[in-house]
Amino acid sequence: MTDSDLRSDPLPSATREHTKCEKCGATMRLDTGVCVSCLLRKGLDGGDEVSQAVYQTVLAEVDAPHKSWFLGNYEIFEQIGCGGMGVIYRARQRHSRRIVAVKRVLSYRADSHGALQRFRREAQAVASLDHPNILPIYEVSESEDGLPFFSMKLAEKGSLHENAASLRHEPRKCVQLMAKVAHAVDYAHSRGVLHRDLKPGNILLNDRGEPLVSDFGLAKLLDGNNDLTRSLTTFGTAGFIAPEQAGDAGADLTPAADVYSLGAVLFNLLAGRPPFLGSNPVSVIRKASETQAPKLRSLAPSLDRDLETICARCLERDPKARYQSAGDLAADLERCLDGRPIVARPVSPPARVWRWSQRNPKLVGAATAGLLLGAAAVWLAGSIVDALKVKLAVRPPAHEQPGNREYDGYLQGLFTDVTQPIEVSSIGNSVPVQNPSTPFTVPDYGSPGSLDPTRPDTRLTDAPPTTGSTSTVRNRALEAGQTTNKITVDVTAAPPATVSTTSVRSRALEAAQPTNKITADGPAPIQGFVKDAKGEPIKGAGVRIESRDGKHVFSTVKTDPKGRYVSEALQPGVYRVTLLVNGTVKASITNTQTKANQPTQMNFDLKSPVQTGYTAKSSKKHMVWMPARTGSHVGGSWVEVDDEGNEHSGSNIRTYSVRR
Amino acid sequence: MNGKNGHKGAGGPHEFVTTRWSLILSAANVTNEEQKARDALAELCRTYWRSIFSFVRARGYSIEDAQDLTQDFFVAILKNNWLQHADRNRGRFRSLLLRSLQNFLINAAEKTHAHKRGGGVEFISWDDWMAEAPSQLSVPVQALESLPPERIFDLTWATTVVEHALQRLREECESKGRLWLFQALSAHLTDERDEVSYANLSAELGMAETAVKKQLHNMRQRYRSLLRDEVSQTVEDPADVDDEIRYLCASLATGTE
Numbered sequence: 001m002t003d004s005d006l007r008s009d010p011l012p013s014a015t016r017e018h019t020k021c022e023k024c025g026a027t028m029r030l031d032t033g034v035c036v037s038c039l040l041r042k043g044l045d046g047g048d049e050v051s052q053a054v055y056q057t058v059l060a061e062v063d064a065p066h067k068s069w070f071l072g073n074y075e076i077f078e079q080i081g082c083g084g085m086g087v088i089y090r091a092r093q094r095h096s097r098r099i100v101a102v103k104r105v106l107s108y109r110a111d112s113h114g115a116l117q118r119f120r121r122e123a124q125a126v127a128s129l130d131h132p133n134i135l136p137i138y139e140v141s142e143s144e145d146g147l148p149f150f151s152m153k154l155a156e157k158g159s160l161h162e163n164a165a166s167l168r169h170e171p172r173k174c175v176q177l178m179a180k181v182a183h184a185v186d187y188a189h190s191r192g193v194l195h196r197d198l199k200p201g202n203i204l205l206n207d208r209g210e211p212l213v214s215d216f217g218l219a220k221l222l223d224g225n226n227d228l229t230r231s232l233t234t235f236g237t238a239g240f241i242a243p244e245q246a247g248d249a250g251a252d253l254t255p256a257a258d259v260y261s262l263g264a265v266l267f268n269l270l271a272g273r274p275p276f277l278g279s280n281p282v283s284v285i286r287k288a289s290e291t292q293a294p295k296l297r298s299l300a301p302s303l304d305r306d307l308e309t310i311c312a313r314c315l316e317r318d319p320k321a322r323y324q325s326a327g328d329l330a331a332d333l334e335r336c337l338d339g340r341p342i343v344a345r346p347v348s349p350p351a352r353v354w355r356w357s358q359r360n361p362k363l364v365g366a367a368t369a370g371l372l373l374g375a376a377a378v379w380l381a382g383s384i385v386d387a388l389k390v391k392l393a394v395r396p397p398a399h400e401q402p403g404n405r406e407y408d409g410y411l412q413g414l415f416t417d418v419t420q421p422i423e424v425s426s427i428g429n430s431v432p433v434q435n436p437s438t439p440f441t442v443p444d445y446g447s448p449g450s451l452d453p454t455r456p457d458t459r460l461t462d463a464p465p466t467t468g469s470t471s472t473v474r475n476r477a478l479e480a481g482q483t484t485n486k487i488t489v490d491v492t493a494a495p496p497a498t499v500s501t502t503s504v505r506s507r508a509l510e511a512a513q514p515t516n517k518i519t520a521d522g523p524a525p526i527q528g529f530v531k532d533a534k535g536e537p538i539k540g541a542g543v544r545i546e547s548r549d550g551k552h553v554f555s556t557v558k559t560d561p562k563g564r565y566v567s568e569a570l571q572p573g574v575y576r577v578t579l580l581v582n583g584t585v586k587a588s589i590t591n592t593q594t595k596a597n598q599p600t601q602m603n604f605d606l607k608s609p610v611q612t613g614y615t616a617k618s619s620k621k622h623m624v625w626m627p628a629r630t631g632s633h634v635g636g637s638w639v640e641v642d643d644e645g646n647e648h649s650g651s652n653i654r655t656y657s658v659r660r
Numbered sequence: 661m662n663g664k665n666g667h668k669g670a671g672g673p674h675e676f677v678t679t680r681w682s683l684i685l686s687a688a689n690v691t692n693e694e695q696k697a698r699d700a701l702a703e704l705c706r707t708y709w710r711s712i713f714s715f716v717r718a719r720g721y722s723i724e725d726a727q728d729l730t731q732d733f734f735v736a737i738l739k740n741n742w743l744q745h746a747d748r749n750r751g752r753f754r755s756l757l758l759r760s761l762q763n764f765l766i767n768a769a770e771k772t773h774a775h776k777r778g779g780g781v782e783f784i785s786w787d788d789w790m791a792e793a794p795s796q797l798s799v800p801v802q803a804l805e806s807l808p809p810e811r812i813f814d815l816t817w818a819t820t821v822v823e824h825a826l827q828r829l830r831e832e833c834e835s836k837g838r839l840w841l842f843q844a845l846s847a848h849l850t851d852e853r854d855e856v857s858y859a860n861l862s863a864e865l866g867m868a869e870t871a872v873k874k875q876l877h878n879m880r881q882r883y884r885s886l887l888r889d890e891v892s893q894t895v896e897d898p899a900d901v902d903d904e905i906r907y908l909c910a911s912l913a914t915g916t917e
Binding site: 024025030035038039041042043044045049050056059060062069077089277320 | 666797839846863878884887
C-alpha cells in the first residue's frame with residue numbers, strides 16, 4: 001500500500017516540496033520524510049562500529065519482543081504503508097479491541113500551527129462523510145507530541161492497486177466497482193469535499209470486495225500555507241491527477257478534477273496502465289496537459305467502445321468537456337452495464353482541432369496561414385477556369401442551432417453548378433444550395449482571438465460580406481420541423497446544445513431506441529421527396545445512391561408524379577445521395593448513414609431565398625478547418641463549432657469538400 | 661583471494677569482510693575465482709540496477725527501451741569479460757560502471773536497429789525487483805527536469821546506499837522480534853540528541869527513557885556501520901569509503917540547489 005509501488009516507472013518520484021532540510025539544506029527525502037543526505041552523512045560520524053552480534057545483544061535487552069507501542073488509544077502493530085502525508089499502521093483500539101488502520105502525520109510535514117489546525121478541522125469534516133463506499137474515519141486525535149493522527153477502518157483486502165491484476169480480466173466488475181466509487185465521490189462533492197488524490201491505492205476493498213474510497217478530502221485538507229499542496233504522493237502518482245490540478249497549486253478545482261482521476265483509475269484498471277506514462281512524474285503531467293489520452297481500445301481492443309468513450313470523456317484536458325459530475329459518470333457506467341446507450345459521445349475531430357487551436361493560438365497562426373492561402377489559391381483557380389466542382393456533404397445530423405448567414409454565403413458562393421437556389425433537408429438537417437450571387441468574405445465569427453487563423457479571413461477576397469441573398473439557409477431547425485417527417489421529431493427532441501449528438505446512435509438514444517438492440521442487418525431504402533419552393537414536384541428529378549467515393553452506383557430512381565422517390569433496399573451503411581434534375585447534379589450528400597430495417601428519410605426542398613429569412617441571433621461560432629486529402633481531393637472541410645469546440649449542425653452546411 | 665578483513669578505515673576499526681568490488685577486481689583474471697567474481701558482480705548490479713535504469717531513462721529512452729538496454733548492459737558486463745576491457749584504474753565500482761554504461765549506450769545507439777536486443781536472456785525480473793525495492797526517493801521537480809543523466813545516476817546511487825542500509829537494519833530488528841523498535845526509532849536516526857523527545861518516545865514505547873536512549877544510540881551506530889559497509893562493497897580500498905560518502909553527499913547537494 002505504499003505509494004512508491006504504485007509508480008509505473010521505478011524512478012524517483014518528483015515533488016514540489018521545497019522544504020529544505022534544516023540541517024543540511026538538501027531537499028531529497030525518502031518517502032518517510034527523512035533527509036537522504038543526512039542519512040548518508042551519518043556514515044561519516046565518528047564512533048564505534050557496532051557489529052551485528054553486538055547489536056543483536058543490545059536489541060535483546062529490550063524485554064518485550066513483538067511488543068507494540070501506543071499512539072493515543074491505539075496499540076500499533078506494524079507499518080502497512082506510507083505516503084506523502086504520513087505513515088499508516090495496523091493497530092488495535094485499546095478498549096474496543098477493534099483492529100483499525102491508524103494514519104499519522106509526519107512531523108516534518110506538520111510544521112506550522114495553522115496547518116495542524118486546518119488538518120484537525122478538516123479531518124473532522126471528512127469524518128462526517130457517511131457513505132457505504134467511503135472509508136469511515138473513526139477518530140481524529142493527536143499524540144503526545146502534538147501531532148494529529150486518525151483511525152479508520154482497516155480494509156483487509158488491500159487496494160485496487162493490489163487487486164488490479166486480477167480485476168483486469170473482469171472488466172465488468174471493474175466498471176461496477178468504479179460506478180460505486182463514482183457515486184461515493186459524487187456524494188462527497190455534494191458535501192463540498194473534493195478528494196483530489198484519487199488513485200488505485202486510495203480505493204480499498206472491504207472483506208466483501210466492496211470499494212471504499214479512502215483519504216477522502218485529506219489531500220486537499222492538508223493543503224495549507226506551508227506548501228503542502230503538492231505532497232510527495234500527489235506527484236508520485238502523477239498518472240491519476242488532472243492536468244489543471246498539477247498546473248497550478250492554487251487553482252480552484254472543481255469536481256471535474258476528481259472526475260478526471262476516476263477516469264484515469266478506470267482506464268488503469270481496464271488497460272493495465274495509467275493513461276500517461278513518462279520518465280518521471282513531471283513528464284507524465286506534461287503529457288497529460290499537452291496530449292490527448294490514448295484511446296482505451298488501442299491498449300485493450302476487446303473492450304466495449306462505450307468504455308473507451310467514457311474514459312475519454314473523463315480524461316478530457318478541458319475540465320468543462322468532462323462529465324460535469326461524478327454522478328453523471330456513475331450514471332453512464334451503469335448505462336453501460338445495463339446495455340443502454342451511454343450519454344457521452346466521442347469527441348469529433350473538429351472539436352479536437354478547435355480545442356487545440358484554443359490552446360495554441362500562436363502555433364495555429366503560423367501553421368494555418370499557409371494552409372489558408374493554399375486553400376484560397378485552390379478556390380480561386382477553380383473559379384477562374386470554372387472547373388470547381390462542389391460536393392456537398394452532410395454528416396449524420398445533430399440538434400439544430402442558429403448559424404451564421406454570412407458564413408453560409410461564403411459556402412453558397414462555391415456552388416457554381418447549381419442553377420437555382422435549392423435547399424436540401426435530410427434527416428432533420430437541411431443543406432442549402434444556391435448560386436453565388438456576389439463574391440464573399442468570411443466574417444468575424446467572434447472568435448476569442450482576433451487573429452485566429454482557423455477561420456477564413458478577408459485575404460480570400462476584397463469583396464464585402466454577403467448578406468441578404470444568403471439568408472435563405474438559416475433557421476433550419478424550424479424548417480426541418482416543417483419539411484421533414486418523423487426524423488424531425490428527433491431534432492426537436494434533442495436537448496440543448498451542450499453535448500454533441502451527431503451520431504446515429506445518439507439520435508436513437510433521444511428517441512429512446514437503443515441502437516445496440518438492433519442486431520439484424522436487414523436492408524432498407526432511402527426515400528423522400530423532391531419538391532420546389534412551392535412544394536410542388538420537380539419534373540425530371542431523380543436520385544442516385546452511390547458509394548461514398550462515388551465509384552459504385554447502387555440505385556438510381558426517378559421521382560413519381562408526387563415528387564416521391566424510394567431507392568432499392570440497401571444494406572445498412574454510409575452512402576452518397578445525389579440529386580439530379582434532368583441529368584444535372586444539383587446536390588450530393590455524402591455520409592448518409594442508413595440503419596438496418598428502417599427506411600432513411602431524405603427530402604430535397606428547393607427554396608427561393610426570400611422564403612427562409614435568417615432570424616436567429618448568432619451565438620458565438622467559430623469555424624475550424626479540417627484539412628483532408630484523399631486521392632485527387634484537395635481540401636477539407638470547414639466545420640462550425642461553438643466556444644466549447646462542440647461541433648454542431650446549426651449552419652446546415654457543416655462540411656463540404658472541394659474537388660479539383 | 662585478496663581478502664581485506666580487518667581493514668582500518670578513517671573512522672576507526674571496521675569489520676569489513678572482503679568487499680565485493682575488491683573481490684571482483686582481484687578475481688577477474690583468476691580462472692577458479694571467476695564464478696565468485698561473477699556472483700559478486702551480479703549482486704552489485706542487482707543492488708544498483710535502479711541507477712543504471714535511471715541513467716538510461718534520463719538519456720531519453722522509453723521505459724521499454726530502457727528496460728531492454730539495462731538488461732543488455734547487465735548481460736554485457738556479466739557474460740563478457742567486461743573487467744578485462746575496463747580501465748580498472750578508475751577505482752570505484754560506481755564510476756567504472758557509469759563509464760561503461762556511457763560507452764555501452766553509444767554502441768547500443770548504433771546497433772539499435774541492427775538486432776533485436778535481449779537475445780532471450782532475462783537477467784532482470786523487473787516486477788520482482790521493483791516490488792522488492794521500490795524507490796522511496798522523492799526529488800524536487802526542478803531537479804528531475806534539469807539534472808543531467810550523470811547526476812540522476814549519482815542521486816539514485818546515493819539513495820540506494822541509504823535504503824539498503826536501512827533495509828538491513830530493519831531486517832536485523834525484525835529477526836529479533838523488534839521491528840516495532842525500528843519503526844518507532846528509525847525516524848530519529850538523523851536527529852541530534854537534543855532534538856529527540858525521549859519522554860514522548862518513552863511514553864509511546866512503554867520503556868524507560870534511559871533504555872530508549874541506549875536503543876537509539878545503538879541503532880544509530882549500527883546503521884552507520886551498515887551504511888559504511890554498503891559503500892565499502894563498491895570501492896576497492898576501504899580507506900576510500902569516506903571519500904565515496906562525501907562524493908555522494910556532494911551529488912545530493914548539487915541536485916538540490
